[in-house]
Amino acid sequence: MMQRSGEISHRLTRARTLGQWRAGAIARRDLCDADFILVTASRFHGNPAGYPCPVCEGKDLRIVYWVYGDELGKASSTARSMEEIEAFVAEGKTFRVHTVEVCPSCRWNHLLSEVTVTNGGASDGG
Template identity: 55%
Template sequence: MARLRKEVSHRWERRMLLRAWRQGEVDRDSICDADFLLVEASKYHGYPAERACPVCEGDTLREVNWIYGDRLGKRSNTARREEEIVRIVEEVGPVTVHLVEVCTRCRWNHLLETGTVEPGG
């Protein structure tokens, strides 16, 4: 099994941004700006977040993992399912993972956590 290490939460920044939006300090267009690729990737490689979208309150919120790493080649900066990440890490070593939440309805998106997945054992 692979394990996540050096995890950094970005949930505080998320909360602050949502608060600014609710107070009218930032407009919805500027926080609901997921591009086509991110929305599609969240549908095919992501998972239901099982909580309501904080902006449109739809049940359309998903979480998706993006991987980065020098040894990944073309696979760097792509969305991957967890079981794929485990396989890739066993092959190339530690991989940086960004967990992002994306709403497929209103296109809200935010980074939740960053971390490194390392080979287990």
């Protein structure tokens, strides 16, 4: 069972940033700056967000999970599916998961949240 702790939400920062962009205080080029790796990860590892991009209003907005932690070895700092994340947890690993919103069309991206995940420890009592 996956246990979550230490969650940090960045949704208020997202709202403030988008408000500043709409007010003309931030240029779109500074807002839509996802690099090649992030855009590629969104296409191959991302899940549909279920809502339009807040910048271009396109329907291809994706949610990508990035994992970080020493216990992951070479898998650290990579995009992973929820199934892969659950497998790492089942192996007893503790690590951080960053949830990132990415639009492959206009390159908007924003870190939505970060959380530590670990195995909740319920044994099967076998």
